[in-house]
Amino acid sequence: MRELVRPIVQAPMAGGISTPALAAAVSNAGGLGFLAAGYREPEGVAVEVAELRALTDGPFGLNLFAPAGPPADARAVERYAARIAAEGELGEPRHDDDHFDAKLALAAELAVPVVSTTFGAPAAAQVEALHAAGCAVWVTVTTPAEAELALAAGADTLVLQGFEAGGHRGAFDDLAPNDLGLLALLRLVAGLTEVPVIASGGIFDGAGIAAVLAGGAAGAQLGTAFMLCPEAATSPAHRAAIESDAPTAVTRAFTGRRARGIVNRFMREHDAVAPSAYPEIHHLTAPLRRTARESEDPARMHLWAGQSHSRSRSIPAAELVAELAVETRGARTTATAGSAHRG
Amino acid sequence: MRELVRPIVQAPMAGGISTPALAAAVSNAGGLGFLAAGYREPEGVAVEVAELRALTDGPFGLNLFAPAGPPADARAVERYAARIAAEGELGEPRHDDDHFDAKLALAAELAVPVVSTTFGAPAAAQVEALHAAGCAVWVTVTTPAEAELALAAGADTLVLQGFEAGGHRGAFDDLAPNDLGLLALLRLVAGLTEVPVIASGGIFDGAGIAAVLAGGAAGAQLGTAFMLCPEAATSPAHRAAIESDAPTAVTRAFTGRRARGIVNRFMREHDAVAPSAYPEIHHLTAPLRRTARESEDPARMHLWAGQSHSRSRSIPAAELVAELAVETRGARTTATAGSAHRG
Numbered sequence: 001m002r003e004l005v006r007p008i009v010q011a012p013m014a015g016g017i018s019t020p021a022l023a024a025a026v027s028n029a030g031g032l033g034f035l036a037a038g039y040r041e042p043e044g045v046a047v048e049v050a051e052l053r054a055l056t057d058g059p060f061g062l063n064l065f066a067p068a069g070p071p072a073d074a075r076a077v078e079r080y081a082a083r084i085a086a087e088g089e090l091g092e093p094r095h096d097d098d099h100f101d102a103k104l105a106l107a108a109e110l111a112v113p114v115v116s117t118t119f120g121a122p123a124a125a126q127v128e129a130l131h132a133a134g135c136a137v138w139v140t141v142t143t144p145a146e147a148e149l150a151l152a153a154g155a156d157t158l159v160l161q162g163f164e165a166g167g168h169r170g171a172f173d174d175l176a177p178n179d180l181g182l183l184a185l186l187r188l189v190a191g192l193t194e195v196p197v198i199a200s201g202g203i204f205d206g207a208g209i210a211a212v213l214a215g216g217a218a219g220a221q222l223g224t225a226f227m228l229c230p231e232a233a234t235s236p237a238h239r240a241a242i243e244s245d246a247p248t249a250v251t252r253a254f255t256g257r258r259a260r261g262i263v264n265r266f267m268r269e270h271d272a273v274a275p276s277a278y279p280e281i282h283h284l285t286a287p288l289r290r291t292a293r294e295s296e297d298p299a300r301m302h303l304w305a306g307q308s309h310s311r312s313r314s315i316p317a318a319e320l321v322a323e324l325a326v327e328t329r330g331a332r333t334t335a336t337a338g339s340a341h342r343g
Numbered sequence: 344m345r346e347l348v349r350p351i352v353q354a355p356m357a358g359g360i361s362t363p364a365l366a367a368a369v370s371n372a373g374g375l376g377f378l379a380a381g382y383r384e385p386e387g388v389a390v391e392v393a394e395l396r397a398l399t400d401g402p403f404g405l406n407l408f409a410p411a412g413p414p415a416d417a418r419a420v421e422r423y424a425a426r427i428a429a430e431g432e433l434g435e436p437r438h439d440d441d442h443f444d445a446k447l448a449l450a451a452e453l454a455v456p457v458v459s460t461t462f463g464a465p466a467a468a469q470v471e472a473l474h475a476a477g478c479a480v481w482v483t484v485t486t487p488a489e490a491e492l493a494l495a496a497g498a499d500t501l502v503l504q505g506f507e508a509g510g511h512r513g514a515f516d517d518l519a520p521n522d523l524g525l526l527a528l529l530r531l532v533a534g535l536t537e538v539p540v541i542a543s544g545g546i547f548d549g550a551g552i553a554a555v556l557a558g559g560a561a562g563a564q565l566g567t568a569f570m571l572c573p574e575a576a577t578s579p580a581h582r583a584a585i586e587s588d589a590p591t592a593v594t595r596a597f598t599g600r601r602a603r604g605i606v607n608r609f610m611r612e613h614d615a616v617a618p619s620a621y622p623e624i625h626h627l628t629a630p631l632r633r634t635a636r637e638s639e640d641p642a643r644m645h646l647w648a649g650q651s652h653s654r655s656r657s658i659p660a661a662e663l664v665a666e667l668a669v670e671t672r673g674a675r676t677t678a679t680a681g682s683a684h685r686g
Binding site for chain 1 (some may be wrong): 487505506507521522523524525526527529530531533534544545546547548550551553554555556557558559588590649650651654674675
C-alpha cells in the first residue's frame with residue numbers, strides 16, 4: 001500500500017453510514033477512507049467498491065466482520081424478544097456468519113488495498129491469500145491477547161480500539177471484555193510488536209492525533225469525528241444526538257453484542273437484561289431500528305457514538321482531514337518547543 | 344510552587360501505600376511526590392508531612408477526600424452486610440466527612456505546596472484560604488462538567504483521571520458516572536481552560552507521558568507505576584497481583600464507591616449487589632480487608648490497580664523517575680523526527 005500523506009484513517013461504520021463518497025473524500029485528502037462490508041451481501045460490497053474506485057485513485061480500506069461464535073441460547077433470545085415486543089416490529093433472530101469467507105474472497109479478487117477485520121482475525125491461510133492478492137491485512141484488537149492472536153495470523157497492521165470508541169467493541173469474545181482505555185492499550189501493545197499500530201477511540205482533533213503518534217502509533221482512526229460530514233449517511237436524529245453532549249455507554253440492548261452509543265430510553269430500559277446473542281439480537285431489532293430511523297425517533301434507535309461525539313464537526317470530509325492535519329502539526333511543534341524549553 | 348524538573352507526579356494512594364519515603368524519593372528526583380490524607384486523622388497527617396519534610400526540600404502534594412454526599416440508605420447497607428457476613432469480621436458502617444475541613448485547615452497551616460482533592464472540589468472560600476497560605480490547589484476531575492465546577496471554585500490545576508486509573512474513581516457523584524478514557528477526557532477539557540492539566544490513568548512509561556504532553560497536558564500522574572517501588576507500603580499479596588496480568592474492573596464491592604482493582608473472588612461474588620454507600624461500606628469492610636492483608640489473602644482484599652498494572656517496575660522510585668524522564672525525552676524526539684520525515 002502506498003504511504004499515507006496524512007496519518008488519518010476514517011473508521012469503517014457499518015449500517016450504511018460509511019459511504020463511498022465519504023471514503024473517497026478522505027482518501028483524496030491524503031487520509032485512508034474505509035468502506036464497511038459488515039451486514040452487507042457480497043454483491044452490494046462489490047458495487048460500493050466500484051463506486052469508490054470511480055471517485056478516487058487513492059488507497060482505501062474495506063472492513064469485514066469476523067464470524068461470531070456458536071449460535072446463542074434460543075431461550076435467552078426469546079425472553080429478550082418478549083421483553084421488547086411492545087417496542088415495535090421485530091425481525092427473525094437468525095444466526096449467520098455475515099458471508100465472511102465470500103467477502104474475503106471478494107476483497108482478494110478486487111485487490112482491495114487494505115482489508116481490516118472486526119470481532120476476530122482471519123485464519124493464517126486467509127491472510128496469506130489476501131497477501132497473495134496484494135491486500136494489506138489490518139486486524140482490530142482491544143487487548144494485548146487479541147493483538148498476539150492477530151500477529152500470529154499474520155496481520156500487517158493492528159487497529160487498537162480503545163474503550164472510548166463508538167459502535168461495536170471489537171473484542172473477539174463478547175463475554176470476556178477487558179475495557180482498556182486507548183492510551184493504556186497503545187502502550188501495552190506497542191511493546192509486543194514492530195508492526196504498525198493505528199489508534200482509535202474518542203479522538204476528534206489534531207492534538208489527540210499528535211498524542212497517539214507520540215505514544216507510538218503510526219496513525220489515528222476516527223469514526224464519530226466523520227459522522228457529521230455531509231458525505232456520511234448519518235440520519236438526522238443521529239446527527240442531532242451527536243451534536244449534544246449526552247453521555248454514552250456500552251450496551252448489548254440493540255444487537256446482543258457490546259457497543260457504545262449515546263444513552264437513550266431503549267438502552268436505559270433494556271440494557272440490564274440484554275443477553276450476549278450476536279447477531280441474533282441484531283436481526284431481531286433491525287426492523288424496529290429501521291423504523292425508528294425513518295421516523296426520526298432517537299429513543300428507539302442505536303445512536304452509536306464515541307465518548308467525544310459532541311466535538312464532531314459538520315464540515316466536508318476533505319476540510320476535516322485538512323484541519324486535523326494542520327492541528328496535528330501544530331500540536332507536535334508546540335510539544336517539541338515545550339520539551340526544548342524544559343531542557 | 345517551584346517548577347517541576349520532570350513532568351511526573353506520583354499519585355496519592357490512600358490506605359497507607361503512599362509513604363513519606365516514596366513521596367520524598369519522587370520529589371528529590373525532580374518529580375512531585377504526594378501524601379494521601381484520605382482516611383487519616385489530622386494528627387497523623389501532620390506527622391507524615393513532618394516526616395516528608397525531613398526527607399526532602401522539594402515541593403510535594405497532599406491529597407484530601409472531599410466529603411461524600413448524604414448518608415446512605417441504612418437498609419441497603421444492612422443488606423450488604425448480611426450478604427458478606429460470612430467473609431469475616433466486619434466494622435461499623437458509619438458516615439463521616441473524613442475530617443475534610445480540619446485537614447484543609449492543617450494543609451494551610453503547614454503551607455503544603457500542593458493540596459489536591461478527590462471526590463469533589465473545595466468551596467471557593469476554602470480555595471481562597473489555601474491560596475492565602477501559599478498552597479496551590481489541584482482538583483481531581485473525571486468529566487468536563489466536573490472540570491467546570493473545579494475551575495469555578497478557583498482550582499489552579501486540574502488532575503484529569505481517566506477511566507484507566509486504579510483506585511477510587513474521582514467522580515463527584517458516585518451515581519452519575521461517565522467513564523471517559525484519559526485521552527478523550529484530556530482533549531475535552533483542554534478546550535475549556537488555560538489552567539494546567541495533569542493527566543492520569545494507565546500511564547506506565549515515558550512514551551505514555553510523551554503522549555499526554557503532546558495531547559496538551561502539563562504533566563502525567565502515575566500511581567500503580569510506583570506501587571512496586573520498595574518505598575511504597577504495598578502489601579506482598581498486592582504486589583504479586585500487580586505483577587500478574589489479571590484483568591481489572593470497577594466495583595463498589597469494597598467501599599461502596601466505584602473503584603478500579605484487579606478482579607478477585609470477593610469482587611466477582613459481591614460486585615453486582617454492592618450499593619452506592621460511601622464511606623459506610625468502606626468502614627464496614629475495613630477489618631475484613633485488614634485481616635486479609637495481614638494474612639496475605641488476595642481473594643478478600645481490595646487490589647486497587649490501574650489497567651496497565653502488569654508493567655509496573657520493581658525499582659526504587661528515584662530510578663523509576665529517571666527512567667521515565669529518559670523515555671519521555673526519547674519518545675518526543677522520535678515523534679518529532681517522524682514528523683520531519685513525513686514532511
